[in-house]
Amino acid sequence: MNTRTPPRFDPARVPHLLGSFAPVTEEVDAVDLEVTGEIPAGLDGLYLRNGPNPRFTPIGSYLYPIDGDGMLHGIWLSEGRARYRNRFVRTPALLAEERVGRALWGGVESFILPGADQVGPELADDFKDLPDINVVRHAGRLLALAESACPYRVDDALDTLGRETFGGALPAGITAHPKIDPETGEMFVFCYALEAPFLTWSVIDRHGTVTRGPTPVEGVDEPLMIHDMALTGRYVVLTLAPAFIDLESAMSGGSFLAWRPERGTRVALIPRDGGPVVWATDDAFWLWHTVNAYDTGDAHDAANAHGAGGDGGGGGDGDSAVVLDYVQWSRLTIAPAEEGAGPPNCALVRARVDPATGTMTRTELDDSRVEFPRVDDRLIGRRHRHVALATETGRTDLLPGEYDAIRWYDADRDTALVWSAGDLSVGEPVYAPDPGAGGPERAGGGSAEHGYWLTFATDRTDGSSWFLVIPAEDPSAGPVARVRVPVRVPLGLHGSWIPTAD
Numbered sequence: 001m002n003t004r005t006p007p008r009f010d011p012a013r014v015p016h017l018l019g020s021f022a023p024v025t026e027e028v029d030a031v032d033l034e035v036t037g038e039i040p041a042g043l044d045g046l047y048l049r050n051g052p053n054p055r056f057t058p059i060g061s062y063l064y065p066i067d068g069d070g071m072l073h074g075i076w077l078s079e080g081r082a083r084y085r086n087r088f089v090r091t092p093a094l095l096a097e098e099r100v101g102r103a104l105w106g107g108v109e110s111f112i113l114p115g116a117d118q119v120g121p122e123l124a125d126d127f128k129d130l131p132d133i134n135v136v137r138h139a140g141r142l143l144a145l146a147e148s149a150c151p152y153r154v155d156d157a158l159d160t161l162g163r164e165t166f167g168g169a170l171p172a173g174i175t176a177h178p179k180i181d182p183e184t185g186e187m188f189v190f191c192y193a194l195e196a197p198f199l200t201w202s203v204i205d206r207h208g209t210v211t212r213g214p215t216p217v218e219g220v221d222e223p224l225m226i227h228d229m230a231l232t233g234r235y236v237v238l239t240l241a242p243a244f245i246d247l248e249s250a251m252s253g254g255s256f257l258a259w260r261p262e263r264g265t266r267v268a269l270i271p272r273d274g275g276p277v278v279w280a281t282d283d284a285f286w287l288w289h290t291v292n293a294y295d296t297g298d299a300h301d302a303a304n305a306h307g308a309g310g311d312g313g314g315g316g317d318g319d320s321a322v323v324l325d326y327v328q329w330s331r332l333t334i335a336p337a338e339e340g341a342g343p344p345n346c347a348l349v350r351a352r353v354d355p356a357t358g359t360m361t362r363t364e365l366d367d368s369r370v371e372f373p374r375v376d377d378r379l380i381g382r383r384h385r386h387v388a389l390a391t392e393t394g395r396t397d398l399l400p401g402e403y404d405a406i407r408w409y410d411a412d413r414d415t416a417l418v419w420s421a422g423d424l425s426v427g428e429p430v431y432a433p434d435p436g437a438g439g440p441e442r443a444g445g446g447s448a449e450h451g452y453w454l455t456f457a458t459d460r461t462d463g464s465s466w467f468l469v470i471p472a473e474d475p476s477a478g479p480v481a482r483v484r485v486p487v488r489v490p491l492g493l494h495g496s497w498i499p500t501a502d
Contacts, residue, residue: 009060009110015399016052016064020425020458020491023053023068024086031083034484039080039469040452042435045499047075047454047467048158049427050135050144051492055088056097060106063334064401065493067107069094070132070144072158073456073489075467078500082467082483087158089144093119093128109256129163133176134494137502138187139208147227148192149173169210170202176494177289179231182378186211188236188272194223194245201236201270217268218277225257230293230324231381235278235355236270237293237324241286243332259286259335269322269355280353280360286332291325291348291373294383324351325365325387325411327373346370348389348409366409366416368392371401372428372494376449378440385412386472388429388453393420397460402491403427406453408475417476424457424466425491431472432497449473452480454497456489465489 011017052068061067070089075082088094096119097104104119105128106112116124131144131152143151143164150173153164165171174189181188185206192199197216205211217238223245230237242263250256261284269278297320328349331337337344348366353359370389390403398404402425408417430453433440437450449472458465467483 009058009062011058011062014058014062014064016401017054017058017062019399020402020460020463021064021399022488023055023490024071024488025055026487027085027087028487029083029085030486033075033082033084033467033486035080035082035481036484037469037479037481039077039082039481039483040434041080043077043432043452043469044079044435045077045432045497045502047077047430047432047495047497048135048142049073049430049456049489049492049495050089050132051490051494052130052132053088053490053492054103055094056101056103058107059103060110060112062107063109065133066147066334067130068132070130070146070152071490071492072135072144072154073485073492074158075454075483075485084467084485084487085158086487086489087154087160089131089152089154090160091129091131091152091163092123096120096123109250111251132493136178136180136496137498138178138180138204139185139206141208142498145176145178146173147176147225148190166204166208166210169213170204172200172214174202175226175229177228179229179236179380180377181231182380182382188229188231190217190226190229190236190238192224192226194247196221198223199226199238199240201238203272212274215274217270219268219279227288228290228326230290230326232293232295232322233381234272234295235293235322236268236272237290237322238268238270239287239290239324239326240266240268241332242284243286243335255336257332257335259332260284261331267324267351267353267360269353278353278355278358280358282351282360282362284331286329286344287326288329288333289327289371289373291327291387292375292380292382292384293322293324294381296321296323320355322353322355323383324353325349325373325384326351327371327389328362348373348387365411365414366407368407368416370407371403374429374431376431376433376440376451378433386410386449388431388475390426390428391418393418398425406455406470406475419470419476419478421457423459423461425460426457426468427455427491428494429453429455429470430495430497432499435499435501456485456492458488458491463488 053071200214
């Protein structure tokens with residue numbers, strides 16, 4: 001039975017169920033896709049993206065990007081050709097809804113939970129699994145990731161295999177944004193919870209074995225939401241904005257997230273060796289997504305900071321700060337704003353945290369309205385130079401969270417390039433290295449990165465969707481290949497490039 005009376009809810013008035021966000025229900029397989037331009041012959045692998053896509057019309061509430069069934073969209077590239085497949089991530093709850101042909105669970109803010117008479121005792125009166133945020137491959141596993149819960153494993157055909165608990169070692173689940181150390185192959189994760197311990201972190205080695213089980217982060221005594229993390233050679237970096245989970249408010253019809261700016265934002269530097277956590281506190285800000293982080297003064301920074309502009313840290317000078325680049329919002333964007341408050345401010349920001357003093361300074365790098373930042377994943381935890389982000393050109397007909405351009409910020413030169421997508425709404429840009437170009441470019445190098453930025457895009461005029469391949473050496477020139485996708489791909493969230501060699 002429902003836990004409370006459903007609120008009045010009209011899905012036809014929810015922006016993130018309309019336009020380029022509108023869900024699709026058809027699962028499609030297609031080969032030899034139409035290509036305008038030429039797919040680089042060296043690109044051999046799978047571009048895979050996840051995102052919220054309700055299988056049935058939502059009931060009770062719908063809060064983007066938290067709600068929605070996961071749908072995976074894959075583009076396989078080989079020898080200049082492309083094929084496509086999309087599949088729902090079929091959780092037990094989604095299978096139960098498919099059996100009756102309608103939604104049984106409400107959105108997270110509605111607390112509509114079916115009873116045993118509808119879904120059986122195992123699923124009754126519990127929340128629905130929502131592995132709809134991200135998708136990664138690690139240790140041979142393809143994982144569709146939820147906000148802070150167990151991921152679901154899928155096979156190479158994108159069919160769902162089941163909930164992944166890593167041999168029972170991580171039964172509460174992991175973050176939607178794990179970070180994989182490109183040198184050790186370890187995957188670092190965190191998980192927040194409604195009960196103590198409210199925040200834990202864990203490590204999974206390159207073979208898929210949990211080498212550090214859930215380890216409480218000391219100093220966290222309330223439930224709060226944390227979406228992303230960062231990693232350096234020495235630290236797991238977590239940013240704790242004052243977005244507190246308020247179940248009492250949610251149960252009485254209010255928001256389940258309470259924004260309390262008077263509490264400030266804290267950054268936790270958690271030593272990878274398990275040492276004491278270093279905390280730094282500053283005025284309140286919200287962070288959906290990190291760009292990357294690195295330690296200054298270590299061997300990586302010393303080897304790659306020559307000629308670098310900005311806050312490089314002067315590698316090798318004994319400095320040992322942590323640099324964190326991220327997209328900063330002035331407040332939580334999915335919580336109710338104070339009366340009269342305008343839209344939240346947004347910028348690309350660099351924070352420098354001193355572990356010795358627990359102090360933090362922040363510098364605005366780029367004041368453009370941006371989101372979905374990505375770097376070459378081979379530089380995670382190392383000093384980076386180029387950042388790709390979705391951005392806006394200033395047109396007024398975009399829905400909240402919709403972007404019509406891609407921006408590339410050069411941290412060395414403090415400059416940016418932009419490609420305007422015109423009538424296309426673009427998603428997160430993901431980097432695919434050119435396999436013939438060697439290792440990743442290090443910061444301070446004189447030439448542009450060698451490789452390609454990949455993303456889905458949807459035409460707002462006719463609903464057609466495209467897969468774009470944009471050269472990193474000259475990104476503002478636009479795509480060298482546009483691949484026609486046979487189904488509209490709703491604007492979604494995060495994805496990965498998975499080379500065939502992996």
